[in-house]
Amino acid sequence: MKDHPMTRDYSQFLPSSQGLKPANPLLSPLARLGWQNYFAQHCDVDELRKTPPVRVVEVHRNGLHVLGDQIDRLIPPGPDATVGDWLLLERDHPHRSRVLPRKSLFQRRAPGRDRRRQLIAANVDTAFIVSSCNPDFNLARLERYVALAFEADVTPVIVLTKADLCTDPSPYLAAATTISDRVTALALNALGAAPRDRLGDWCKPGQTLAFLGSSGVGKSTLTNGLIGETSIATSGIREDDAKGRHTTTRRQLHMLPNGCAVLDTPGMRELQLTDVESGIADLFEDISSLAKQCRFSDCQHDSEPGCAVQAARSQGDIPSDRLSRWRKLLAEERFNSATLAQRRADDKALQKRIRAFQKHKNR
Numbered sequence: 622m623k624d625h626p627m628t629r630d631y632s633q634f635l636p637s638s639q640g641l642k643p644a645n646p647l648l649s650p651l652a653r654l655g656w657q658n659y660f661a662q663h664c665d666v667d668e669l670r671k672t673p674p675v676r677v678v679e680v681h682r683n684g685l686h687v688l689g690d691q692i693d694r695l696i697p698p699g700p701d702a703t704v705g706d707w708l709l710l711e712r713d714h715p716h717r718s719r720v721l722p723r724k725s726l727f728q729r730r731a732p733g734r735d736r737r738r739q740l741i742a743a744n745v746d747t748a749f750i751v752s753s754c755n756p757d758f759n760l761a762r763l764e765r766y767v768a769l770a771f772e773a774d775v776t777p778v779i780v781l782t783k784a785d786l787c788t789d790p791s792p793y794l795a796a797a798t799t800i801s802d803r804v805t806a807l808a809l810n811a812l813g814a815a816p817r818d819r820l821g822d823w824c825k826p827g828q829t830l831a832f833l834g835s836s837g838v839g840k841s842t843l844t845n846g847l848i849g850e851t852s853i854a855t856s857g858i859r860e861d862d863a864k865g866r867h868t869t870t871r872r873q874l875h876m877l878p879n880g881c882a883v884l885d886t887p888g889m890r891e892l893q894l895t896d897v898e899s900g901i902a903d904l905f906e907d908i909s910s911l912a913k914q915c916r917f918s919d920c921q922h923d924s925e926p927g928c929a930v931q932a933a934r935s936q937g938d939i940p941s942d943r944l945s946r947w948r949k950l951l952a953e954e955r956f957n958s959a960t961l962a963q964r965r966a967d968d969k970a971l972q973k974r975i976r977a978f979q980k981h982k983n984r
Contacts (some may be wrong), residue, residue: 648826650690653880655829660707661724669738672709677702680873703740704872709968717975725773730893730957742831742884745822747776751834754787760796764904765892766833767800772900779806782839801904811839816846832872833886846884847877905947
């Protein structure tokens with residue numbers, strides 16, 4: 622796609638149905654896409670004129686779909702970008718476009734045996750971590766997403782769907798509220814007006830929201846609820862195990878009528894954490910504080926003498942299952958971070974050998 626020759630009417634990217642209140646007409650096209658002072662501080666006026674800012678709204682195999690002020694195009698692969706990133710667009714050489722420093726970044730270790738990191742989303746302000754009030758509810762899985770949000774310095778909100786389909790959603794909500802005092806948890810029916818009514822406080826103009834969670838928990842339904850129409854396909858869960866089916870197949874930013882951007886993501890069956898040590902520390906703030914009081918600085922919190930963590934567990938101050946999940950996440954994070962660091966070192970060594978070979982060949 623080429624740049625649009627005329628002034629772009631951004632209303633075509635916004636739903637026309639009844640949803641959140643329309644954005645202030647004085648809101649600029651870039652502001653409606655989530656442009657903030659944070660990004661403007663990383664480029665000067667001359668740079669903005671030569672390379673206008675655009676936002677990645679979809680990632681395709683053959684390139685990046687970007688939107689900007691009077692710009693709507695698909696650029697070829699090149700920039701190491703993900704959905705939500707802001708680029709300074711090199712019109713003649715778009716593959717050379719610069720990725721602006723990120724305000725936040727969600728990433729994980731790629732599934733399978735690949736030791737690479739996988740970018741999930743960038744520049745998110747609030748993460749709605751979605752689960753359902755059914756047997757697929759998993760406290761440890763929710764903790765992983767919250768740790769990811771804390772590490773990215775993104776506000777996490779736990780949203781429990783299908784509250785209308787269970788006899789009593791209060792046990793699920795009570796379990797979710799034990800994750801962290803810093804996280805709001807709420808239960809709702811994803812259909813009807815509930816998403817707009819209950820989540821509206823976070824849906825401010827210029828903000829970017831992301832729905833994260835497993836398949837079938839209602840992420841696309843919630844997005845449709847905020848938009849005010851059923852433009853995104855949805856599907857139910859399997860009756861035998863309450864697990865969901867993949868409906869959303871790629872990450873995509875949707876623009877709400879009030880100038881808020883919402884990211885709908887495919888369900889992630891595997892969320893391997895990496896480089897989230899501080900996020901885990903924030904999630905388990907009570908245990909992390911106790912660990913600093915152990916007699917030995919390298920305490921493994923198992924059977925060492927003077928372990929403040931084990932002492933608290935023995936006294937009933939820390940549930941054994943919560944302590945077990947903390948230790949598991951720490952071990953996983955350290956292993957994945959180490960393997961990714963090794964992968965980066967291996968890649969650098971390979972590039973060094975290639976350059977040496979090319980230099981020798983040129984001689």
